[in-house]
Structures are given as structure tokens and as C-alpha cells.
Amino acid sequence: MATMLKYEDKDLKVVGTRPIRPDGVDKVTGRARYGADINLPGQLYGRVVRSPHAHARVLAIRTDKAEALKGVKAVVTRDDFPEMPVEFAAAGELIVNFRDVTRNMMAREKVLYDGHPVAAVAATSDAVARRAARLIEVDYEVLPHVIDPVQAMAEDAPLLHEEQITEGVDPAPEKPSNLAKVFNFAKGDVEKGFAEADLVIEREFNTKPVHQGYIEPQASLASYTEDGQVEVYTATQGHFVIRAQCAKLLQMDISKIRVIPTELGGGFGGKNNVYLEPLAIVLSRKSNRPVKMTMSREDVFRSTGPTSGAHTRIKIGCRKDGRITAAEAQLDFQAGAFAGSSVPMASMCTFTRYDLENVKVTGNDITVNRPKVAAYRAPGAPISIFGVESILDEMAIELGIDPIELRMRNAAKEGTQTYYGPTFGPIGYEDTLKKALEHPHLKEPLGPDQGRGIATGFWFNIGKETTTTLNVNEDGTVTVILGTIDVAGGSRAAMAMMVAEELGIDVDRVRPQIGDTQALGFNFVTAGSRGTFASGMAVTVAARKAIDTMRERAARTWDVPVDGVVWEDGHARPASSNVGEFEPLSIAEIARKSGMTGGPIAGHAEITAEGAGPGFGTHIVDVEVDRKTGLVKILRYTVIQDTGKAIHPAYVEGQFQGGAVQGIGWALNEEYIYDENGTLQNPGFLDYRVPVASDVPFIGTEIVEVPNPNHPYGVRGIGEVPIIPPIAAISNAIHDAIGIRLREQPMSPPKVLKAIREAGNGAAE
Amino acid sequence: MRYEAPGSLDAATRLLADAEGAARVLAGGTDLLIQMRGDIVEPELLVDIKNIDEMREIAEEQGRFRIGAAVTGMEIMEHEAFNAAWPGIVDGAKLIGSIQIRGRATLGGNLCNASPAADSVPALIAAGAVASVIGPDGRRSAPVEEIATGPGQTSLKTGEIVVSFDLPERPPRSGDAYLRFTPRTEMDIAVVGVGVNLTLDGSGVCSAARVSLGAVAERPLSVEEAAAALVGTRVDDDALAKLSKAASEACRPIDDKRGTKEFRIEVAGVLAERAARIALERAEQR
Numbered sequence A: 001m002a003t004m005l006k007y008e009d010k011d012l013k014v015v016g017t018r019p020i021r022p023d024g025v026d027k028v029t030g031r032a033r034y035g036a037d038i039n040l041p042g043q044l045y046g047r048v049v050r051s052p053h054a055h056a057r058v059l060a061i062r063t064d065k066a067e068a069l070k071g072v073k074a075v076v077t078r079d080d081f082p083e084m085p086v087e088f089a090a091a092g093e094l095i096v097n098f099r100d101v102t103r104n105m106m107a108r109e110k111v112l113y114d115g116h117p118v119a120a121v122a123a124t125s126d127a128v129a130r131r132a133a134r135l136i137e138v139d140y141e142v143l144p145h146v147i148d149p150v151q152a153m154a155e156d157a158p159l160l161h162e163e164q165i166t167e168g169v170d171p172a173p174e175k176p177s178n179l180a181k182v183f184n185f186a187k188g189d190v191e192k193g194f195a196e197a198d199l200v201i202e203r204e205f206n207t208k209p210v211h212q213g214y215i216e217p218q219a220s221l222a223s224y225t226e227d228g229q230v231e232v233y234t235a236t237q238g239h240f241v242i243r244a245q246c247a248k249l250l251q252m253d254i255s256k257i258r259v260i261p262t263e264l265g266g267g268f269g270g271k272n273n274v275y276l277e278p279l280a281i282v283l284s285r286k287s288n289r290p291v292k293m294t295m296s297r298e299d300v301f302r303s304t305g306p307t308s309g310a311h312t313r314i315k316i317g318c319r320k321d322g323r324i325t326a327a328e329a330q331l332d333f334q335a336g337a338f339a340g341s342s343v344p345m346a347s348m349c350t351f352t353r354y355d356l357e358n359v360k361v362t363g364n365d366i367t368v369n370r371p372k373v374a375a376y377r378a379p380g381a382p383i384s385i386f387g388v389e390s391i392l393d394e395m396a397i398e399l400g401i402d403p404i405e406l407r408m409r410n411a412a413k414e415g416t417q418t419y420y421g422p423t424f425g426p427i428g429y430e431d432t433l434k435k436a437l438e439h440p441h442l443k444e445p446l447g448p449d450q451g452r453g454i455a456t457g458f459w460f461n462i463g464k465e466t467t468t469t470l471n472v473n474e475d476g477t478v479t480v481i482l483g484t485i486d487v488a489g490g491s492r493a494a495m496a497m498m499v500a501e502e503l504g505i506d507v508d509r510v511r512p513q514i515g516d517t518q519a520l521g522f523n524f525v526t527a528g529s530r531g532t533f534a535s536g537m538a539v540t541v542a543a544r545k546a547i548d549t550m551r552e553r554a555a556r557t558w559d560v561p562v563d564g565v566v567w568e569d570g571h572a573r574p575a576s577s578n579v580g581e582f583e584p585l586s587i588a589e590i591a592r593k594s595g596m597t598g599g600p601i602a603g604h605a606e607i608t609a610e611g612a613g614p615g616f617g618t619h620i621v622d623v624e625v626d627r628k629t630g631l632v633k634i635l636r637y638t639v640i641q642d643t644g645k646a647i648h649p650a651y652v653e654g655q656f657q658g659g660a661v662q663g664i665g666w667a668l669n670e671e672y673i674y675d676e677n678g679t680l681q682n683p684g685f686l687d688y689r690v691p692v693a694s695d696v697p698f699i700g701t702e703i704v705e706v707p708n709p710n711h712p713y714g715v716r717g718i719g720e721v722p723i724i725p726p727i728a729a730i731s732n733a734i735h736d737a738i739g740i741r742l743r744e745q746p747m748s749p750p751k752v753l754k755a756i757r758e759a760g761n762g763a764a765e
Numbered sequence B: 001m002r003y004e005a006p007g008s009l010d011a012a013t014r015l016l017a018d019a020e021g022a023a024r025v026l027a028g029g030t031d032l033l034i035q036m037r038g039d040i041v042e043p044e045l046l047v048d049i050k051n052i053d054e055m056r057e058i059a060e061e062q063g064r065f066r067i068g069a070a071v072t073g074m075e076i077m078e079h080e081a082f083n084a085a086w087p088g089i090v091d092g093a094k095l096i097g098s099i100q101i102r103g104r105a106t107l108g109g110n111l112c113n114a115s116p117a118a119d120s121v122p123a124l125i126a127a128g129a130v131a132s133v134i135g136p137d138g139r140r141s142a143p144v145e146e147i148a149t150g151p152g153q154t155s156l157k158t159g160e161i162v163v164s165f166d167l168p169e170r171p172p173r174s175g176d177a178y179l180r181f182t183p184r185t186e187m188d189i190a191v192v193g194v195g196v197n198l199t200l201d202g203s204g205v206c207s208a209a210r211v212s213l214g215a216v217a218e219r220p221l222s223v224e225e226a227a228a229a230l231v232g233t234r235v236d237d238d239a240l241a242k243l244s245k246a247a248s249e250a251c252r253p254i255d256d257k258r259g260t261k262e263f264r265i266e267v268a269g270v271l272a273e274r275a276a277r278i279a280l281e282r283a284e285q286r
């Protein structure tokens, strides 16, 4: 049965304060050990050989020259990995299919994108490994390729998977195609709804794939022993899922694989899947030496998941009073080389934040010759809501209604039934809109060529399997071992704070630490903004169990029934004077004597957390457009979001700011640029332009707290919502500034300037 | 691979002349090390020039500056007299990378790496800087615009080193400026760069001007037609419009991941005008 602890409104001492994070000192001094900082004696260096083609049949791979090179200890190709049947598993917010996972980490029949691994080598030095990689010869039969989702759906498009029959359509098509699956969501009757509308707007939008842009490239070190055990150090968001995937792909027992997560330099959804780990394990097995593999930034861009590029068509109808009568969307999402994009989630998010009667959403999952997409912070939602929030902006102008007011008139609230099923409990969407209306940002004057835009977003958030062990040490300090990776957002601080709050002790007496896969039971990856929600519930359960044990120990010491002992402010106390006159026992006193009262004290939680609270946010942005160069400057930015409860407000603000900045980069400059051969032209941060610090103003934040009733502290997930609104908000602001509506991302200077030129020639609206 | 750090120009030229395999001059290494890591160059000999005094100095003699080719961006930015005389060259140096990069990156390296987008080069060309070059056949001088010939290509002969840059005397009422266009505010590469240098006479009429464009051709260009649009005018709107047009017309860019042809051509004109306005303001203040 799932675990749900009810929200309790109580006075808080630790939760809501801003202590220094437990991982902070190591990070600012450089002591923190990230993936590539781990080394083992006698280790080898691994290198991956990657396809230079976007699409080709792999006819032959010759490794003899590489193997003959001095210092080369092992080479692996497709022949070293077993074939996998079609079998699905959750890996973060996206579902993976093991038949595809094995083909993605090492190509089998075909290479499907520029950068697709075809072989890997391990050698005594990186220089030798590099030379060996160049000696591996691969015969390719180059095939025509396709990278655009709309072109990929054309009748005569090059076909990636000869056996791929579209799922989700009835009757099933006879011929294979690049359309892997169709997702349909519907509620009410859209035809009827559009007929009732006074205003109907339908538009198309296009977005490019963008990368998660984590600072730390993937890095793994595997050490396989003669008795068939393996230790894997890796930079991941979910070591248990990495273990499960390796066990499946290499047909090993789960107990024989120990995955030790390193400090993580960002993931944003991109580190939920195996890339290097299975290669390093097999290279280690073949060479009998530890094998270290690290990706270059180029490897990261060419072979690890971006999020989908997409084409969307959105149609909304509303009455004169702004009330939406019908909403329809078609979303064409690139999945990359293998099926499984975020289009189902994008479909469910498209209109959810509005209370709608008539909705129809069709999501197409399309395979193209690009790296297989991975989750990226609120996977798909920024793409699908771009069009919706853009059309609502148009409607607001057309109807002469304030854009925030228009959203208020349609806002989802407690009791609203979503078009994908659930009915909302208490949510804070309207609260964020109200806060926005009152915000001083709206009063800031705007100059020429400056404009303001608003947009809003929704994300589900999840719970899932969560494990924790809390040890009360002999001196009364506490160590908490967490199964949920801190993806750098500061969740370790939040966990320590909730434990301190429960136990009634200072937060610096609680030391949180991430446990490896042998220390705890299965814990799901840090995805779906679940970390502080689910692990927070687990540490609360564990702390309460430890408290119960400490109450028992006090009862035994005092020789009273356990019901006669309460826990308050870090002490066991008699519940009333009827119990007897006893000096309260502190956690330190109980811990010191624990050996004599029944043994060491601990609390555990092995739970499936449920009842995650949906998150909503409203963003306000001011831009200035340089009409002569097309450059868009962000002048001011405000994020308003319902947090449920901010355990550590500074890190909540950090999430709001980080999400907004990633969204700004996505909106303005980030894109994958391919040449006509399907080769990636900008696999580096020089030409793949994520924002730098001076590109963005200080991002203003407003925390709204509508407690999640299904969490002891009211926590909702917060990490993903802040990346959803920026693309739409910025497009709306550009329109406000110069009267031109951009429906294509990125809104980079050449594109903005071109749009200005076309508008000048009378081509724009 | 061999690494040498000679203390004299003589020793450096000899090392380069006698080298058997591929040899490279190493200044700050902010281009070279990245190329080595990326397997683009694999030199057998590196000759580090940072121990050669003459290449590390900023000297001023009778109003003429000489800057060593191994002087770093930060050193230039911190030199007050040079900032006062040639703020446009400092504009360019200031834009290179970050503080960390500028702590190592040199003017000589920026020029000899021969990127069409090198940020310190257009302002040097607009200033009329002359490179002093030493090699197996002795010393020679060459205008800066003649050093780079194409992406990664220079007119330097095997074993030649750029020693320093000589700047002309600075008449009163002179100003220079460099502007680049990048989508990001920093840590980016110029999509277009424009250097403008001009001198006004006593009545405010432009008596001399030089204009240089970066990132719009295979190498940084000196654009005489653009300069001619300013000379003899009060650098008014009309003159600036002509300058802008001449700058756009001088572009012969390519379409690439950093910008389209039409974008570069248009923005070159816009930046030329904006850079000229800054140069004018600076000239009026001196």
C-alpha cells in the first residue's frame, strides 16, 4: 500500500529557515567528487567510437588493428552485448524499451544518428585509447536520413525502423513508418465547443531540440571482479535505475552490481539512462581492470538526450467574455532515433491549468535520425504550452481583456477535472495569478521597443519508491542515508531540515548522505520533482519510527507504559503528571544508553510515496528588442509559483531562477544545427548558446504556499514548473514590444531581424 | 612532444628554424591548447615565447606605443596611458573570453590564430598598427591586415614570429572604438566585428579615418570605402548612412552556424554606424 502522510499545520522551528547546505563547503572548495574525479588503482581509459553518419547500415566492424596496438586491453562492439526483447520500464519521466536501450548504447544493425556508438576500447592511457579508436574500421552503407518530424511522417520518408508499425491507431496500419505511436486525450465535444465560440484562433508553432546543458559530462568507472561482481561509480540521477538497466542489459543478478553515485553536476532529466555504464562494465570484464570512461562535451551533445524538437498546431475558441469553449492540439514530437518522446506528458499538460469542457489533444511520437531524446525538466511541457499561451495572448488583445484576467476567468481550481482523468485537490494556480496582478513588476514603466509578456505552466509531480535509513548515533547526532540523489538542487539540506524538525534538534546535528545501491532498497530516480516530496515523506516516516523507539526506551527506563511518554523538543517527557515525575531524557541521553536499553536506534522507510501535489506558476517578463540587430534583451523577470511549502526557501528560489534561465536560453538562442548530411554542427557551448550570467537579470521570485494535503509539511514538487512558461512569455513580450508574433523557437537575432524585415515589407499581421 | 621556453628572440627563431617535425609558437595557449586537445594540431615542438622580455612590454616613446605580441588582454586593460590613447583596441581586448582567458590570451596569439572573428584585430587594423616580425631571414614589418590570409592561415613564413605591434602617433581629437555582435553578452564569438578610428580637425571635420570589419570575410578586412565615407564630413547622419552602406557592401560572408549571410551583411552596417558614433564621441573628448 502506498504511503501518504497528511499535512499538519503546526509551528515550525527549522522548516522554512535558510541554513547552509551540507554539500556546500565541498563544492566551493573543490573537494566534492564528481564522476570524473573518481579513480581506481590500475584503471584503464575507455573511448567510444561513434558513427559519422546520420543513418547507415553497419556492414562490418574490424577491430584487429586496434587490438594489436600496444596498451589496448579490450575492445567491445555489438557482438559483446546480448539481443534484448521488447520490454518496457520506467526510467525517470520517460519509458524505455530494452530492445532500444541496448541498440542506443551500442549500435546493432544500423547507426541511426551522428554520434551513435559503434565500438569502445579500453587502454592503458587516454592517448592510446584515442589512437586505438581511430584504428577501428567500420564499413557503412550510408542511407538517406530524416531529422524533421513533419518530413519524417511523409509517405516516402527514409524509414528508421523497418518493423515499426504505428501504435495507438485503429485499425493498425499495414506499412511501417516513422510514426511510432499516437496518443489521444479527449473530454467533451470540441466541435460543439468551437461552434459556441465568438473567437477561434488556430496557429502552428515550431521548436528545435535543446539539450539539458548540464555542466558535468557523463562519467563512469566500472570495476569487475573475477567472481562476477561489479562496482560502478557514476554520475546519475538514479543509481537504482542504472543498476536495473545494467542488470537487464548484461543479464546479471541485481545483487552483483553495486552502483555508487558520485556528486552530480546537473542532470535535468538527462542522467536517468545508461550510456557509458554497460560499456565500462564489459570492457572491465574483458580486461580484468577497472575502466574509466568520460564523455567530452562533443560526445554529450552528439549522443546524449536532448529534448524533442516539435511542430504543434493549436486551436482555441472562446466567448467574448474570454471563457474558453473548446481547445484542440496536435503535437508532433521528435523522439530521436528510438520511440518514446515526452509527447504523452506534453499532451496532458497542454491545456491543464484551465478549467475546460471540450478538449482534444493528439500527440504523435516520431522517430528521426537524431540522438534518442531524454527527459528535460518538465519533459515536453514548455513545447506544448508555447502555442497555447501565445494564442491566449492574442485572444486577450483581441478581446481587450488583461492577459492575467483572461487566465483567471478560465483558471483550474480545486474540483476541476483534467482532460486526462484526475480531479484537482487544493491547488495554487489562481493564487499565482492574483499575486501576479498585484506584483510591482506590472507597474514598472516600459520604454520604446520594450514589452511585457506573461505565461503560465503546470506540472504533475510524482512520488514513487523511496527508501531511507536514519541512524541515531551514540552521541545523539543523526545520520540519514538517502536513496534519492540530490541533483544539486539542495535536497540534502531539505531532508536534514525535516528530520531536525521531527526530532526537535538543531539541523547541524543531522548529517544527510546519499547511500549506494547496496545500502538501501530500491529508490526511484530523482525526476518528476519528486525528491523533496517523496524523500521528505520517507525521512519523516523514518524519524517518527526512531522517535517511537526512543519513547519506548524512555518508557523502559522509567518503567512506565509507552503511551505515557511523549516526544517534545528533542526530549522524551512524561505525557502528564499522572505518569510520574521524571526528568526529560534528551536524544543524546537516550542514545548514550541505547546499548543497555535494547540496542542502537534507527528508523527506516521503505515506501511508495503517493499524493504528489500539482505545481503551477505564472511568469512575467520584460524584454527590449534591438530593431536593427534582432537582439532580445531580458530586462526584468519574475517567477511566481505555488510551492506547497518551501522547506528551504533559498533553494526553492534557486529552482525558480534556474528553471527560468534555462527557459530563457531555450527561448532565445539554443538549438541544434545540422548540416545537409545530418551531422551536428554545434556540439559545444561556444555555438550551442546557453545563457551566461550577464545575459540575464536577477530573476525575481515569489513563493506561494498552498499546502499539499498529502505531505506532512505540505510539499509539492517545484523543480520543473519554472522552465515551462519562459518561451511563451518571451514571445508574448516581444509582441508587446514590436508588434510581431514569433511562433518559432529560438527567437535568435537572425530570426527576429528577419521577422522585422518581413513585417516591414507588409508580410506580418 | 618537446617544450622549450627560450629567453631571447634569437633562441626562439633558431628553435623554430631547426625544428624537424611540426613546431608551434605558444603564447597564452588559449587557442593552441584547445586545438591540441581536439586533435586539430599535434605539434612535436612548442616554443613558449612568454620569457622573451621584448614581447612582454608595453612601451611608449614620443607618443607612439609599441605593444609586445605576448602582452595579455588583462595587461592591456590595466595600462592607463594606453587606455586613454587607444580605447578601441582595449574594447577588443576586453571582449576576449573571460577574466581567466584574458589573463593568458595575447594580442599576438589572437592575430596569428587567424580567426576571421578575432576580436582584437579589427581595432588594431583600424588603428593602423604595424606588426614587427622576426624570422630566419631577419626582421621585417607588415601592416596587421596583411598577417591573416584566411581561416587559420597567415602570411608568416616558417619560423617567423610576430614580436610586437607599432602604433602611429596619436593626434589630438582622435578616437577609436570596436563593437562586435554576439547573441550572448560574453563568452561568445563575433558574428560581426567593426573597428573604427577617426581624427577630427579643429573645426570638427573628420580629417582621417580607418575602418575594419571582422567575421564577414575569410580574414579581418580594412575597408577603405567605408573610411572614405567619413573623411571630410562632420560624421553626421548622412555620412554615417554612407559608412553603413559601404561596410555592408564590403562584406563577403558565408552562411554558417553562427549567422546567415544576409544577417551579417546587415548587422555590419548597423555596427559600423554605432562604432563610429562612439569613436566620434571619444575624439570630441580628447
Ligand SMILES: Cc1cc2nc3c(=O)[nH]c(=O)nc-3n(C[C@H](O)[C@H](O)[C@H](O)COP(=O)(O)OP(=O)(O)OC[C@H]3O[C@@H](n4cnc5c(N)ncnc54)[C@H](O)[C@@H]3O)c2cc1C
Pocket (backbone or CB within 6 Å): B024, B025, B026, B027, B028, B029, B030, B031, B032, B033, B034, B049, B069, B070, B095, B096, B097, B098, B101, B104, B105, B106, B107, B108, B109, B110, B111, B112, B113, B117, B118, B119, B120, B160, B161, B162, B163, B187, B188, B189, B190
Ligand atoms: C573560453 C574562450 C573564450 C574565448 N573568447 C574569445 C573572444 O571572445 N574573442 C576572441 O577573439 N578570441 C577568443 N578566444 C580565443 C583566444 O583566447 C584568443 O584568440 C587569444 O587571443 C589567443 O591568444 P593566445 O596567447 O592564447 O594564443 P595561443 O593559443 O598561444 O596561440 C594561438 C596561435 O597563434 C600562434 N602564435 C601565438 N603567438 C604568436 C606570435 N607572437 N607569433 C607567431 N605566432 C604566434 C600559435 O602558434 C597558435 O597557432 C577564446 C578562447 C577561449 C578558450
